[in-house]
Amino acid sequence: MRKLSVFASNTSEAGADIHLAKLLNLRHDVQRLAISFQGCAAGGTALRIAKTIVDSSPGARVLVACCDITSPHIDRQNEEDLRDVSMMISTVLFGDGASSVIVGSSFSLELQEKPLFEISSAAQVLVPDTSEHITIKLRPSGLHVDLSREVPRAISTNIAQVMSRVLPGFPFYNDLFWAVHPGGPAILDAVEQALELDRHKLAASRHVLAECGNMSCAACLFVIDEVRRRAVKGGEDPCRWGALVAFGPGMTVEAFLLKRCQEENV
Structure with a gap:
């Protein structure tokens, strides 16, 4: 078992991966x-790295564990933070959360493994001239997240x-299910x-x-789990193929082509 621990913003060592x-x-x-x-692309980054590992190591299993606690980002005792509109917006928009998934190159009937999605392809793209659009900076008052309009x-x-680049054979995007990072209503x-x-x-x-x-x-x-739940419940998007997309600083886009393996009960 290999393990990828993902933190959008982590400043302590020994890290939470050890714990x-x-x-x-x-x-x-x-x-x-x-x-x-x-940032927000880190979950996608980890999935892409996990796919690279298992593709080169048959039988491997990679635990991807993602966690971010954004609520402490704003210092309520700091008047500068309280006057910073972008800081206030990001504080209201963000939430704390943790999620995990196991990625493997094949599944074992003996172990009763039941894969949900296959990662068919993955890509990371850096959008030109957007390096200041999403930034995370460490300041005396804490981590400062700045999201450009x-x-x-x-x-x-x-x-x-x-x-x-990820979906060359899918000219009709409405033929896919979509799991897009919920960065905000405007995104x-x-x-x-x-x-x-x-x-x-984009209901999920x-x-x-x-x-x-x-x-x-x-x-x-x-989001991908919500996509799965909706399909199991007979939701509105039973497509076999789909796309997973995440955005982060850079601006970085992590994009995947996914294929449902089977339907599972919730």
Whole structure:
């Protein structure tokens, strides 16, 4: 078992990956990798790295554990933070969360493993001239998250080109299910309009945003699980193939082509 621990913003060592290994009683020679300061794209980054590992190591299992606690980002005793509109907006928009998934190269009938999705392809794309659109900076008062008003426009302008790299054989985006990182209403609207998606295609993302907020690196796994739950319950999007998309500092886009393996009970 290899383990990827993902933290959108983590500033302590020894890291939580070590504590998690102890809590799970994993072997002392388990291979660990902690991913920090990748923002909301980190969950996608971990999935892409996990796919690379299992593709080259038949039979491997990688535990991807994502966690981010954003509520302490604002210092309520700091007048500068309280006057910072972008800081206040990000504080209201974000939420705390943790999620995990196991990625493998094949499944074992003997162990009664039941895979849910296959990662068919994955890509990471850096959007040009957007390095200051999403930033996370460490200040004396804590971590400062700055989201530019240009983020939705940048996503709208570039998302079709990014997805063409991951979905070359899918010219009709409405033939897919969609799990888009719930970065905010404007971001989801930008993706929906740029790709001309039917309104219900981002229902899972909007549900997670409304119920939990933007949980940064943990959010994309919440959304894909919501997609699964809706399909099991006879939801409105039974498509076999789908796309998972996450956005982060850079601006970085992590994009995946997924395939449902089977339907499972909740």
